[in-house]
Amino acid sequence: MTLRPAQGGSDATTRAHPSIDELRAEALAAGRKPRRFGSWYATEHMLRAMRAYGWTIVVGALGQPLVYLFGLAVGLAALIQQQIPTGDGGSVSYLVFVAPALLMTATIAVASEEFTYPVMAGFKWRRYFYGFNASALSSPQIANGVTLAASARMLFAGGAYYLFIWAFGEVFPVVTVLEPATGWISVPVGLLAGLSFGMPLMAYAASLQEDKGQFALVQRFVFMPMFLFSGTFYPLGNLPVWLQWIGWISPLWHATELGRMAGFGAGADPVMLVVHVAYLLVLSVGGYLLARRVFTRRLAR
C-alpha cells in the first residue's frame, strides 16, 4: 500500500522531512476546498446515512399523502359538505382547504425527526459529529450539513405531497389545485415551515446532554397541540380567542396560511403575507444561528 512515496532510507531520522514552510503551505492549500465546500461534504454524509432508513423516508413521503388525502376526501370531506369561507368572500371545498395544512404538517413532521434523533446521535449515541469535526470540516459546516440534508428530505416530502394533491384532482372529480400558477409555492413554503420549526429544535437537541425522552415530549406537547390548534382542520377563527394564541405562535399556522394563499388565494392580504413570511424567517434564521452556536461550543470543548 502506498500512503506516501518513499523518501529515501527506512530510518526516520535520515529521511528528508519537508521544511515547516512547505508543511504550512501544504496545509493552507489543503484547507481551501473544505473551507469552501465543507457544508456540502457534511450534507453528502448525512444523505448517505439517510439511506439506512431510506425506505421509511420514501414510504412516509408517498404513503402519508395517499392515506391522508384519500381518508379525508372519501371520509371527512364527504361528511363535511359545507364550503369553507376563504376570508375574501369566496369559499372552497373542505379538501382544498385542508390540503395545504397537510403538506405543511408533513414537512414539519420530517423536521421533527431529522433535527432531533440524528443530532443526538451525532453528539452522543454515535458521536459522528466529533468525527466530522476532527477532519477538515468546521462546526458551522456540520450544522449546515444536517440542515441541508434535512431540507432535501423536506423538499422531497413536500414535493411528493403537492404532486399527490394535484394527482388527486386528476383522478377524482374534485378540483384540488385552484390556482396552479401559484400552488407550487406551497412546496418551498413547506420547506420554510420545516426549518422554522426545525432550526430551534436542532439548537435544543444539540444542547441536550442526556436523552430523557425529551423528544417524545416535544412530539406530544409541542407538535401534537400545534397540529390540532393551528387552524389545520378548520379556520383558526373558529377557536375561542383564548386558544387562538397557539395558532399565532405556531409556525404551522403561518405556513398553512401562506399555503392557502398560494393554493386558492385565500385572503391574500399583503400585510399578513409579510407577517407570515417574516415570522417563519425569524424562527428559521434565529434558530439556525442559535444551533450553530451550540454546535460550535459543544464541539470545541
Added chain:
Amino acid sequence: MPAPVIRAANLVKTYRVRGSARLARGARSRSARTPSEFRAVDGLSFEVAPGESFGLLGPNGAGKSTTMKMVGAVSTRTSGDLEILGLDPDRYGPEIRSRLGVVPQEDNLDGELNARENLYVYGRYFGLPGRVCAQKADQLLAFAQLEDKAKSKVDQLSGGMKRRLTIARGLINDPRILLLDEPTTGLDPQARHILWDRLFRLKERGTTLVLTTHYMDEAEQLCDRLIVVDKGRIMAEGTPGALIRQHASREVAEVRFGSAHNELAAAQLAGFGDRVEVLPDRVLVYAHDGEAVLARIAETGLRPLTSLVRRASLEDVFLRLTGRSLIE
C-alpha cells in the same frame, strides 16, 4: 534539527465547573477567586519533531485527551501558544486538520454506514475526489486487514476491528501527523499487537505519531520520546530509556508477603536496593541487580509468598514521580 511540527508553550485549558462538587484541583491552590474553574491542562510546553513518535503518558484525567484535542485543532486553548504545522489552530483549524489524522479515544464511526463507506465519506470531507476516496478506501482496508469486512456494517465489527478501521480512516488524507488517543485501550492482547504493528509501519514511513496511553509497555514500544503528565502538568520528559535510567533502577524485585505483612517486611528491607516502595499488594525493591536482592532477602530469613525480578519500566517512573500507580 528540523523545525518542530508541533510547538506548545504554556498551554492551558480550563473548564467551567457547574456546582462545586467537582471543584478544580488546580483552582483551589491557584486562585480563590475562581473556584468554579477546572484546569484540565495546566501549562504544558513541548515540541514534536517531524517523523518523531511522541507520547503523552499519564493516568486517567491527567489532561492527555484535552491536550490531544487542542493539538487536533478542535478544542480551543484557554491560554498559551500553540502551533501545528507552523499554523495557529485558532485561525487555521480546517487547514491544520486537513493534514492531520485523528484516532479518538471513543470510536466515532458512523454505524449506519458500512466499513468501506466510512472510509469513503471521510475522504470526501477533505475534498478528495470520489475516485481517489474509493481507491484509498480499498488500500486502507487492506492496510487494516479488513478487506473481507468492507461491506459489513460498523456495528457488526469487533472492538479491535473498529479501532483498526478508525486508524485507517485517520490515514485517508495521507496525514503529516497522526494523533492517537489511547489507541489500544479496551483491546485484547492480540488486537493490540496487530495495532502496534500497523503503527510501526506508519512510523517507518515517516508519519509523525502523537499518542496518549496509560499503558507502559505501549509507550515503551511506540514512543521515541514522551512526557509524563499528571494533573495537567509535565512531570518528566525524555526517551523511555532515559526516563527509566533517571527515575528508576535497572531492575526491580517484586516481593509479596501478604497484604497484612508488606509494611512490616518493607521496614526490614530498607537499604537492600536503591529504594523500597510499598504498595498495598506488594513491595518493590529498586536495584541494579534484582536477583542479588532476592538472595539477600532469603538470607535474612524473610519468606515472601511470591517473588520476581523484572526490568524497571515506565510504570516505576510514574510511581516514583507521582507516588501513585497509573492504572488505579
